[in-house]
Amino acid sequence: MVQKIQAIRFKQWLSEWDDFDFDAEQHRRKPDAHILLFSMPAVQLRALSGVYRRTRDHEGGEGLQRLHDPKRSAAIRDFVRFGHPYSGLPILARDEPSAALRKPGWLPTAIVVNILTEGDERRGRKVSPSDIVSIYNDGGSRAELTLPYSDRLKQWVPSDLEPFEVIDGQHRLWAFEEALKDGNLPGDFELPVVAFTGLDVGWQAYLFWSINVSPKRINPSHAFDLFPLLRSAAWLETLSDLRIYRQARAQELTELLYTQPESPFHNRINMLGESSKTAPAGAGVTQAGWVQAITTSFLSTGSGRSANGLFAAEISPATGPLRWSRPQQAAFLIVLWNSIRQALMQSTEEWVAQLTRPNGPEMLDRDAVAAFTGNRTMLNQEQGVRGVLAVANEIFFSLAQLNTNDFEIETQLFPGTATSSEDVSVAISELENTKLMNWINDFGTSIASFDWRSADAPGLDDNQQMLKRAFRGSSGYVALRAQLFKHLSNGPKEIADVASEALKRSF
Incomplete structure (x- = not known):
């Protein structure tokens, strides 16, 4: 039996946006007006997700993500277990007097992904037809995602390209992948997900910039x-x-x-x-x-x-x-x-x-x-x-x-x-x-x-x-x-x- 998850479908679109310059050849085809919001276990999300590193050659740049920093993922893993400020203490300082500093390590900020469709291609690869995540909606505020496997906690492996691509949140996902191997974090720890569908890489780059560069830090x-x-x-x-x-x-x-x-x-x-x-x-x-x-x-x-x-x-x-x-x-x-x-x-x-x-x-x-x-x-x-x-x-x-x-x-x-x-x-x-x-x-x-x-x-x-x-x-x-x-x-x-x-x- 296939695995299904329920999602909220919401619209973020202004009519004046219809007049913007959308260009498929420039990787900026017109996006879907609706976005999905759901949650899933970290182990499941990691299995479904691919991360495309930012690389450059003589023809220009490709991909969005920075090189994975294991120290940052380790810091996130410790934060989930112990909260702030205990997770920031040196190992030798994590003693009994410091135990009062432990707190829940909530991660309420959503992982932002793009769900690839049949026609999407990345570096010459596509999602196998058997691995496509299908989306059903009745035109209202609810949607249902059908996943390419039945066990929600199994370490599933795609046949070719992963059906999700991460726009923001790669280090949080790697923190769980590493922690699952040594048993430090449970596989059923759920993460919120905001998902776009069939989003061109040009718009993904714009989203990555607006999430990571544009906001002003708290003073x-x-x-x-x-x-x-x-x-x-x-x-x-x-x-x-x-x-x-x-x-x-x-x-x-x-x-x-x-x-x-x-x-x-x-x-x-x-x-x-x-x-x-x-x-x-x-x-x-x-x-x-x-x-x-x-x-x-x-x-x-x-x-x-x-x-x-x-x-x-x-x-x-x-x-x-x-x-x-x-x-x-x-x-x-x-x-x-x-x-x-x-x-x-x-x-x-x-x-x-x-x-x-x-x-x-x-x-x-x-x-x-x-x-x-x-x-x-x-x-x-x-x-x-x-x-x-x-x-x-x-x-x-x-x-x-x-x-x-x-x-x-x-x-x-x-x-x-x-x-x-x-x-x-x-x-x-x-x-x-x-x-x-x-x-x-x-x-x-x-x-x-x-x-x-x-x-x-x-x-x-x-x-x-x-x-x-x-x-x-x-x-x-x-x-x-x-x-x-x-x-x-x-x-x-x-x-x-x-x-x-x-x-x-x-x-």
């Missing part, structure tokens, strides 16, 4: 904004050296900077990566920018050439890392930035006046906040945020090594529980009553006296503009960090000493 800030919905509570109980853990922690700290009323960035971070026209007022830095800046500074593990992160690396082999909870980490960042903001509000620096009184001293009202939240201060740009966090982390990590006891803060908070706004407020209050606060204020005062104007700010001479432009781009982070350490080396003594040592080590 990183939007992706990070989904983190709280994706992760389980166990993600953040232990700060692992795995990047996914540190990014999740950085995202939570960014969220707290955005939502905490005491934060100078309250409602002032571009959480969704919107354009400057739709982003919140004064939000010059995206969530992705903040996550990257915190991950590479305070949450750095110190491995390789990276700096030791105050929130992640061991202060010493004897003491280990700081035992600060998430509310305490958020409180430190909030208090640190508040000290910078407060210093700017009281500053008499000429560069601050240039930003806060752009029209000169005749202005009676001084918009002091412009030096911190304006669009021409690097403190409201990614370069400035990364620069401040980088040097602050190195300064306070060194101070923690020299004065470990001063970083042991008595707290009434319980680690490992969900972080609330009230917890962060308590942590801020506790931090403000410690000796550590003196260093934070010294740092804030010193860093605020640096000229934070961006290259397009008013009052810059040619040399100053050239220096500011050097801070742009990836190499600009290194240049800015060097200038900040040089500036801090002339500040309060203990911070100046640490900054001078950092200069000797790095530059």
Whole structure:
């Protein structure tokens, strides 16, 4: 008995398309107005499907698909078994503590295929008449496909050309073919299929391009904004050296900077990566920018050439890392930035006046906040945020090594529980009553006296503009960090000493 499957038949066609230039000689004959939607077991779909590699010769190109990448298929196979982010972990890191990261590996995106007809020819080959997949429909919304075999899970082999050709989804199919051999995935795992019928290769190339090239990727800030919905509570109980853990922690700290009323960035971070026209007022830095800046500074593990992160690396082999909870980490960042903001509000620096009184001293009202939240201060740009966090982390990590006891803060908070706004407020209050606060204020005062104007700010001479432009781009982070350490080396003594040592080590 032959195998039959049911399909939904739907129409995607506009009457104005009838006037388009369809040309069979150019492999663009007029397509069928209807498309099919159905599902079938992965083993069955793989057996029916051929994949045509993209090749070129002196007469031009042929085929659509890229060369099969076994690593990509293996990654898909692992994703199906374990979900994200567990499937992305190194094999040695897939231990019991990481088990909480496992999730279902759904593949809801359809494999896109073309069902070949009797007249279709590919590279001199055709589908054998006995292997043709016949389609019956009554003119309505349902269709029935008759397959050339009876057992839906049998590894069927075509007589000649496969009756399906894959337009998009080859690596998903190969992931199942390889997994079926070693028993990692079941053969009855079903995949959704969108099927065209008798579609010329010219239209297939157009479809492949529109699926793989045309769509705009989700912006990183939007992706990070989904983190709280994706992760389980166990993600953040232990700060692992795995990047996914540190990014999740950085995202939570960014969220707290955005939502905490005491934060100078309250409602002032571009959480969704919107354009400057739709982003919140004064939000010059995206969530992705903040996550990257915190991950590479305070949450750095110190491995390789990276700096030791105050929130992640061991202060010493004897003491280990700081035992600060998430509310305490958020409180430190909030208090640190508040000290910078407060210093700017009281500053008499000429560069601050240039930003806060752009029209000169005749202005009676001084918009002091412009030096911190304006669009021409690097403190409201990614370069400035990364620069401040980088040097602050190195300064306070060194101070923690020299004065470990001063970083042991008595707290009434319980680690490992969900972080609330009230917890962060308590942590801020506790931090403000410690000796550590003196260093934070010294740092804030010193860093605020640096000229934070961006290259397009008013009052810059040619040399100053050239220096500011050097801070742009990836190499600009290194240049800015060097200038900040040089500036801090002339500040309060203990911070100046640490900054001078950092200069000797790095530059």
